[in-house]
Amino acid sequence: MITTCVFRSFCSQSITQSIPALPATPRDVLQPKRANYGQPLALIPQRNDVLTVTPWLAPIVWERTFDPDMIDSAYKSLNITIATTVFAVGKYTQFLQDFLETAEKYYMSGLRVHYYVFTDQPREVPRVELAAGRKISIIQVPKYSRWQEISLRRMEIIERHINETIHREADYIFCMDVDMKFHDRWGPETLGTLVGVLHPWFYEFTRDKFTYERRPESTAYIPMEEGDFYYMAAVFGGRVKEVHALTKKCHEHLDKDKSKNLEAIWQEESHLNWYFLHNKPTKVLSPEYLWDDQKGGLPSEIKRKRFSAVIKNKEAVRENV
Template sequence: MVRLFLGCFFRRTDVNTVTNWNVPLVWEGTFDPALIDDMYKKMDPRVAVVVFAVGKYTRFLKNFLDSGEKHFLIDFRVTYYIFTDNEKDVPKIELGKGRNITIITVPSAMRWQDVVLGRMKWATIIIDKQIRDEADYLFMMDVDSVFHNRFGAESLSQLSAVLHRGYYKNTDRDRFPYERRPESKAYIPAGEGDYYYTAAVWGGYMEDMYRLVRYCYEQSEEDAKNKIEAVWQEESHLNRYLLYNKPTKVLSPEYLWSDYDQVPSDIKVVRISQLVKNYAEVRPNGGN
């Protein structure tokens, strides 16, 4: 395993660049892009990107893939695994050398929450059956996003999590939107927590990601048996897992911003951003 302390040559004084368990918190200006890419390229890793494009969300595929080919792990071997119920709507994209698209057919869903929870089920199944033999690293990403700038090897680690843009400046953990109901398997007691992580981008070693994805699926299934649904579905389970299984690298909100929000001064570069959209129009059952 390669462990790189990204802040050893570059420093930012306006943000924290190390977590309290002493792993890198990655920001622009804390790493040498050419150096870190070169170090990982020598290992020639295979990277899988899993995205779900169900129902009307196929409309976001072209911009996601086109922008990914400009900015995401350029000159690395990458396969986009597109889980969709509309294979005919997957666009034809010009891909770089060593980069591929694999289409996985999944059922349609009646509720957007079922899409969110269902992707953990289908990702668990397909990782186990196929992807784990075809990649060394895995990223889970939301398809309604566009890459704007470099998203490189500085993002790779055993388990990389991204700070949620809405809570990264919050120092009061009791204000994080964790699942607070003890009845849920995603429960995090008051007074506990490190950060609040987004479920729109996360990645890591294949086996570590498989364990995490399977955990989110199995815990969601347990909740369903008990007739409860975590407040933020998979994101709630993800945050509980990462509280007790610390990430080996934390990525700043540069690695998932949103077009809904203004960019503050500490965000020097937006690497990928979620699009503004009409949720009632694109989500199953009108977003309910």
């Protein structure tokens, strides 16, 4: 019988030999030193309108499920760097200014952040004033003939750059879409060993409504009777070694499908959902951390819109629809 590892952090993993041992990084759960904060009360639920913990005991992060002062106190005393990747290819360079400027206002404030901008037009990367301890690296990538190909290549490119440089430069990494902007705090409460984000259009649905890859011949295949949540590929992250393992496996699966002339229904997002089904995230972020402005007003369970996809004409920015 084949068994699947649910708690990856407790399983022995073989990591690419070319990646040396990383420096010690903090646990998912930290212990603040003499921080002043309100007493947590075990008998009074902070949220009773949403699921706040998964069946495998990973926290789901919503407003009022954490104390921001406690979290900030714990992490700001640590010597950590968060890598953050974005791809700005073709007309998507127009979104970089908003992404970077709002990130500098709301994203991981007070922590060291290293942005990695992958683009085919390095001269179009805007100059943005960065806070102390934050920097941008620009990496030139080719512009492919199909926007789907850009999506499919993302896992390969991230894997390669983690292997070559990022593993020496950061402790955690978030991989984000560029056609987004920050609106409110996105802090270290989001850090974890392996982190996924609930898709804003699917978090209310049952698994039979999820747009998983349903063809058995694809390596991204998920049967109708399986699946936990539907995760959006616009954001995923975790410790660098864990995200390397994720991107490596997704890259391998994408190549296997391509060898059979297959392309999963939602490209790398389909493979990401397969990966998270078989390698459970240790932390899940609510749709507060990945909203879609096309949905209009916020439902009652979304107390704060922290990060969202901007409204745009996709046909206009996808030059090769």
